[in-house]
Amino acid sequence: MRGLKVEIVGVEALTQDDWALWSRIQSDEPDLISPYFWPQFTRVAAEVCPGAAVAVFRRGTQTIGYFPHQRRSGTMQPLAAPMNDYHGIIARAADRPSLDEAATLLNAPRLTVGGWVGHGEVGQARRTVQVQLPDGDYAAWYSERRKSHAKFFKDKERARRSMEAELGPIEVKRGLRDPELLDQLIALKRDQYRRTGRHDIFACGWTADLLHRLMAQPEGGLGASMAGLWAGGRLCAMEYSMHAGDQYHFWFPGYFPELARCSPGILLSMDTMQMAGAAGYRTFDFGFEGEHYKKYFCNAEREVREAVILRPGLGASVSQAAVGLLNVAGAGRGEQLRNSVRRRWAAIEACEVTPMARARGAVNAAQAALAKVSRPSHA
Structure with a gap:
């Protein structure tokens, strides 16, 4: 330094x-x-x-x-x-x-x-997870994963057959740059945020504009596009991704909840990897670990850091005092709750640029935190 x-x-x-x-x-x-x-x-x-x-x-x-x-x-x-x-x-x-x-x-x-x-x-370490295709060979990756996690992948094969039997032939397309399809995905994500109590990151407007602008960039170098899965002509799942070099970053997935039994989002990711692997992509990044299916898919990981760094002084002391209060209310789960609230607040603060919008988001985040405090711990 x-x-x-x-x-x-x-x-x-x-x-x-x-x-x-x-x-x-x-x-x-x-x-x-x-x-x-x-x-x-x-x-x-x-x-x-x-x-x-x-x-x-x-x-x-x-x-x-x-x-x-x-x-x-x-x-x-x-x-x-x-x-x-x-x-x-x-x-x-x-x-x-x-x-x-x-x-x-x-x-x-x-x-x-x-x-x-x-x-x-x-701060603290966090992990992101990836699929590394050996020499771009999707079949080799799938064979290895199916041997390691036979039950999971057999279940997805059954889900594919079930979807085709119920709705009709499956068709997957990637490399789509249709603004209307992106608007459908954004609407689907906003509905998901409402149902799950998460902050709606698209309510502020500029975040949706970012996805549209990236997707409108000329092909070559860095790009963004969508993939979609249709069954019998019915749209079942979509995913917005960013890609550059041999890297393919799955960014915003979405599927229609009434079709969850058929795992359309997972099927779409698998078919996208197969098609994109054939086009030269080698690493498929799924972002932060957490969703259960990622442990069955991913064969690589990266470590990154999460932190809120304050200038020395009152702010840091108040932060630690808040953890103590949360621990009293949450049976020793103050640090865990603080991480959750911190992530919610970071998203709210990043998205919203007016004090009123941030205040509304903070109220919702506080309500969610209190709900967590009131739940019994099973740790």
Whole structure:
């Protein structure tokens, strides 16, 4: 960190030399391979994300890295949060500050990250999971997974037959760039958020604009597209993904709940991997672990860090005091509850740019947290 200085600039202030350096670093560093680190993602996101900026890291007159971010009052977040699964400083590994050092250099009242790529001691580790196709061979992957998890995959084979018998022949398409299909998916996700009590990340508007803008980009380099599964002509499942190089990032899946018994979303992911693998994609990223099916699919993982870093002072003390109160109410589950509330608040703060909208989201998050506190612990 010695000798490093940071300058905050608008994305439009970056020069062609900056973008060329960014591209070279990103393509040379294996841990920056995700589409989220590509220059095109930052350029498109900056068009729609309120408060977009870039922190430029320099040592003397030499630029060594970039951190695209957004500001929400006193909080600094990765650009496009809460939709950005991977983020960090685009710099060579030997020059890259740790998360702890970056927080000091950035000097924000609060730095919130959920999928920081790079080393650091603050916060907590989280895992993302991937499917690595051996030499692009979907059949080899499926054979190995079916041997390891026979019951799960036999059940999906039965679900496919059941869907075809009930609805008709299955058809899967990928590489779709239909704005109306995307609007259908967004409506489906918003309904899911309402049913499950999660914050509606699409209510703010700019998040939906981001997906549309990315999908409208010319093909080549980084791209975004949709895949869909139809049975007997009926749309059953959709998935919005981002892809670059040989990386394919599953981003927003959705299926119609009344067809859950047929696992249309899982069938769509499998067929998409088979088709995209044949087109040259090798890594299929499913984001954060959690959903049960991912443990049957994925054969690789990455570690990232989640943290809320406050300037020293009252804020940190109040945070720890809140954990103590939650522990009293939640039978020792204060830390777990704080993580849940923190993630909810990070999403609310990232999406909503007005105090009124943030207040509404905070009330909903508090109600959900209280509901969790009132449940008995089975740990």
